[in-house]
Amino acid sequence: MTTILAMDFWTSIMPNVVANKDVFIQSTWETIYMTLVSGIIAGILGIIIGIALVVTAPGGILANRTTYWILDKLVNIFRSIPFIILLAVIAPFTRLLVGTSIGTTAALVPLTIGTAPFYARQVQNALVDVDRGIIEAAEAVGASPMQIIFRVYLREALPDLIRTSVVTVISLIGLTAMAGAIGGGGLGNTAISIGYDRFENDITIMAMIIILAIVFIIQILGDLWARKTDHR
Amino acid sequence: MAANAPIIDLKGIDVTFKEADRTVRAVKNVDLEVAKGDIYGIVGYSGAGKSTLVRVINQLQRQTSGKVTVSGQNMGALKGKALRQARTKIGMIFQHFNLMNERTIGDNVMFPLLLGSKLSRHDKQAKVDELLDLVGLSEKKNDYPAQLSGGQKQRVAIARALANDPEILISDEATSALDPKTTSSILDLLKNLNEKLGLTVVLITHEMQAVKSICNKVAVMQSGEIVERGDLLTIFSKPTQQLTREFIETSSQIDAALANVVAQPSIQHLQANERLVVLSYAGASTDDPLIAQLYEQFKVTPNILFGNVEILQNTPVGNLGLVLSGAGDAVDKALAYVKEQGVSVRQINVAEYQAELARKAAEADTNAEGEA
Known part of the structure; x- marks a missing residue:
């Protein structure tokens, strides 16, 4: 009885959402899939590039002017390209890599390339904040560069890396909303191509609510984790 | 190494930093011999080149020219693994302690033992307990550095510096951020370690007070040069340089x-x-x-x-x-x-x-x- 009444309530205020329930389930899944996969790949790339930037920078533990200069410029260039243009520009590369330039899987390539440099910069900032004296103390007890990277830099910067990762994932969710442009699907696509284009406002609002919910959950979990690991 | 050879022997050390528009000669042709068991104080105002000079000992700073011999080893010729191995025998403590904030006190002391020590896990734990006991902080093992006072942090740093049983301990302004009472307790600890473990200590400071209380030898540095050196009593009773006199007069x-x-x-x-x-x-x-x-x-x-x-x-x-x-x-x-x-x-x-x-x-x- 109550279920039917509740259903009536939702049908009355969000008729199109109820009618397109399956679309929502699918597009939510697409958003999560794109965020997760490109997040993991971009995360690994970003951490590697971020570490490389810090250790090869002047005064770093493996200072190397040329490597630093090249990485620094690459990161700047890729960060400067607007995502919607990046989608189009790297389409041939995407086709080469995943066999198609259209669809959810195809969207992973530009999402990863769009996110990795941004994350690399964030990782670099987090690692640079590790006190130079702590690095020097590790060198003084005979730590090797690899030991300093894994046992000092990443360990000491962990709370900041978690915070920074949250920011990156949230911005990545924002980017997935544009994946619709190449048939990537996802909640952003649903909001625009169904909600906005067909004047079905309740669909746009519902898509927004789901995205907000995902963002809030990630933010809250991230904050809790960062606080738990932070002993400064 | 001959029995009476100095444990640290610096010969003609020069350190030059090249900056965009100028070169800075931070250390100028310095000779320094530290005998085993010495507590050697190096005094000077900030910018005198003391920190640069002592970093040459463990090669955190490479010399531009000159020869560094530590325990008979030519440090300048060492690279990579051999250099890291040599560094484990030279402990170092710092003005700002430089402890890892995200590791517990016990893990901070454990850190040097994680880098290639052949001890078993059990022996490493025992070593950490022994070191914390030595500096009087056993009950803080599971705390984090942020929960400790400055003096306690420096004690942890000392325990960490001793983890690989070094023969030498370099103290880089280790008491400069501490209040007078804590300073004297840290200095007492260093003196104690010197007597108990036969540890050779090189202590740099801008406070003659610190030198006065534990050192047996002193060198006074100014603009990259050692302007006066000798045993503590001679320097204190018969200083020949104006700068030395200034330091002594300030301290007394x-x-x-x-x-x-x-x-x-x-x-x-x-x-x-x-x-x-x-x-x-x-x-x-x-x-x-x-x-x-x-x-x-x-x-x-x-x-x-x-x-x-x-x-x-x-x-x-x-x-x-x-x-x-x-x-x-x-x-x-x-x-x-x-x-x-x-x-x-x-x-x-x-x-x-x-x-x-x-x-x-x-x-x-x-x-x-x-x-x-």
Whole structure:
């Protein structure tokens, strides 16, 4: 009885959402899939590039002017390209890599390339904040560069890396909303191509609510984790 | 290595930093020999090159030229793994402790043992417990650095520096961020480790007080050079350089006393037969009734303005500020006699001294502005 009444309530205020329930389930899944996969790949790339930037920078533990200069410029260039243009520009590369330039899987390539440099910069900032004296103390007890990277830099910067990762994932969710442009699907696509284009406002609002919910959950979990690991 | 060879032997060390528009020669042709078991103090104002010089010992700073020998090993020739291995035998502590914030106290001390030590996991734990016990912080093992006071953090840093059983401990301004009471407890700990473990300590500081309480040898650095060096007593009782004297006077508060004295009207208007002097003496001469002799032999009247006696390495070292007055050349004769007794004499021209004080105050202000 109550279920039917509740259903009536939702049908009355969000008729199109109820009618397109399956679309929502699918597009939510697409958003999560794109965020997760490109997040993991971009995360690994970003951490590697971020570490490389810090250790090869002047005064770093493996200072190397040329490597630093090249990485620094690459990161700047890729960060400067607007995502919607990046989608189009790297389409041939995407086709080469995943066999198609259209669809959810195809969207992973530009999402990863769009996110990795941004994350690399964030990782670099987090690692640079590790006190130079702590690095020097590790060198003084005979730590090797690899030991300093894994046992000092990443360990000491962990709370900041978690915070920074949250920011990156949230911005990545924002980017997935544009994946619709190449048939990537996802909640952003649903909001625009169904909600906005067909004047079905309740669909746009519902898509927004789901995205907000995902963002809030990630933010809250991230904050809790960062606080738990932070002993400064 | 010969039995009596110095454990640290620096020969002709030069360190030059190239900056965009200039080169800075931070260390200039420095020789330094530290014997096993020494507590060697290196004193100087900030920017004198002390930190750069000691970093050459463990090669955190490579020398531009010169030779570094530590425990018979030519450090400059070492690279990669061999250098890291050599570094494990040279512990180092720092002004800002440099502990890892995200590791517990126990894990901070454990850190050097995680880098390639052959000890079993159980033995490593036992070593950490032993070290924490040595510095008196066993009950803090599971705390994080943020929960500790400055003195406690430095004790953890000392335990960490000792984890690989080094023969040498370098202390880079390790007490400069601590209050006086904590400073002396840390210095006592270093002295204790020196006696108990035979640890050789190189201690850099800008506070002569620290040197005075534990070092047996001292070098004074200025603009990248060692301007004076020797054993503690000789340096304290017979400093030859102006800078050395400044450090000593600051630490024994002779400078404060003198500044007070020269501000007195009676001192500013000394008679022709009156002389303001500071006598410094060490060891046996403190026992002689010197002041009484001045009057008995030369009819010179000493007016004592200030004085202090300190015990350095079980030897009393004293400073006495006097106004001497006597007829004719009696004062000069008396001072010559005093010098013969092994007491160093410094005559102070009140007007010049005041001008000097004013100049220094102005200089200090300029420096403070520069730093701000």
